[in-house]
Amino acid sequence: MDITNSVRNVVLVHGAFADGSGWRGVYENLTARGFRVSIVQNPLTSLADDVAATTRVLDLQDGPTILVGHSWGGTVITAAGVHPKVAGLVYVSALAPDSGETTAQQYEGFAATPDFVIDVGSDGFGFLNHDLFQAGFAADASDEDAAFLRDSQVPINMSVFETPVPHAAWRDKPTWAVIAGEDKSFDQAMLQHMAARAGATITNVSASHALFLTQAGVVSDVIATAAQGALAPAA
Template structure:
């Protein structure tokens, strides 16, 4: 008969072996990147990534879409990390607009091989998102309606021009009426990480984007050393330019590597 101490010792040894294997799996230095995690921005939800999702899954990628609560930077980073924890290998982490701040903070996760910024914000560690707007012309057509509880929407009358000028009137109306408000205080939260300092980065910039002042997107993309692709589109390029974005993500998957810049 096997005694109880032996049973416990064997069980602990098995657990330790699993732990070591799991740790090794969390550092996929040479694995091909077949996972993509998509992070939406403010005033939207993850369903806007459907076209990009279809493009990438058609190319054989495993794609997961984060649903940000938009209640704080910390909450959105936590939502993103929960998705990254579930990946079975290295992943490209993609963020649109406010999602760029989220992937900058969350992108130090060991599963992240590379970053793609889609008309997205890219602060540095120790900075806030709000600081990125300083020194650039105001985006006068991007009119916000901030409510007494501190959550902001895009003004209904300005929505199509500001956010979705290259969509149909029907699609723009649906997006306007399905807005997800963001806690405006999130823009004042300080980042502790700047994943772009340790991960190779790509940027897709919409040339007709009305959410940012002239030159702002290019300034951020150049600072982080991103490979830049321009496309004629509105701020809703994550919906209207799925092939262009999927092509850039595909490149980031083929050339990204955890911990390398």
Template sequence: MRRTLTNIAAGLLAAASAVSAGPAVARGATEPASKAAAVRNVVLVHGAFADGSGWRGVYNDLTERGYRVTVVQNPLTSLADDVAATRRALDRQDGPAILVGHSWGGTVITEAGEHHLVAGLVYVAALSPDAGETTAQQYDGYTNPPEFVIETAADGFGYIKPDGFKAGFAGDANNADAAFLRDSQVPIRMSAFGEKLTTAAWRSRPSWAVIATDDKAFDQRMLDAMAKRIGARVTKVKASHAVFLTQHEIVADVIDAAARGAFATTPSR
């Protein structure tokens, strides 16, 4: 079955009340890491339809700068499951960390980011709902580019339509990289977009945002509005939704800036 993301979001909104009736996502400690410690840890959280391998360029760049980098592998089966995977990674850190999310990963870090070791958040072409909101609600009032089309299987998991993958997800990637991303897609259970968040870490942690100006997964106005609402320090770059892969140097620079500035910055909403 083929549906645009707009239609999918509308359908998920109708189901949100049923989803939110399920068990709440477990919350960790909410106090931020000690300001006496330097931030040398980075935790990277991928989004839907991709896995952690796309972070390789960012990983290489940051490790060369002396950071300890952990890449989360989300199961993409529910918000609660992805938050749990991220919290497991945070529990293994040896000090304060910058938590980074791409796309759907932004929703995940928003919920998981009140972990006591999180010093700051970086949203890379990412969603940032508030507590009590769903991911699907973020699309209200916006028009999604026609290039980004999701096919939803009978079991409720969604994939990006293969013949439109490069145009919709990775327009500035070379053909080989785009093909690898397309053929290694990790489907997401579409009902996850209808799950309500219980907390919004951007209300208590400083935030940074990377906005790709050629992103075909989101309306640009939506990206701007989300970044403004959370008080993020914004970096705009000419890139596709796969900015984490195609412009990994710039993404790494923003993460580095966040690590250096997390304890000198307070949320600005």
């Protein structure tokens, strides 16, 4: 794809129970196409802390930027995406609260996900259950990749899910979404609802919640499409 007339900067934001290393395939795919790609390392300690970490990386960009979030990273980009350098948003099986909504509210009225089990410690931080990790998070990953993801988990402060988003960036920025059809972390209806409400151009792919790793090519293609579409004149 010729990126002459597209946004050249991409910032990738990971979700809960993960770190930025899972974006390696997307990073390599996009940099090979000529994009300048940066990866945020969220502390997962509060929404404000994760937004601050993302904002620091956005501040370093030299022009318009596509901001990409996976899972909890969707809430982060929804809040951080108001940054003036953000030209478009890409949600990768990601949460997308509206202005004034919490992340927890997104689950209301949707089916439970029995394979996605969070074990919460006395300090309020949660890890995904060791025995159910692959089934709930990375069913289409190799056993080796799933084990690495499981054993390199970054716990999240569970209170983040009760923090409202001040203003939803998707209300003002063009939006795309990639949804994993075999995602066991979220009800499919929930993912489709959030993406549709955000006015996203939706791409569906057969994958687990770990599609940022297992479907790096598809995710990269959508990001590249967003990079071109974000500069297109409004209809």
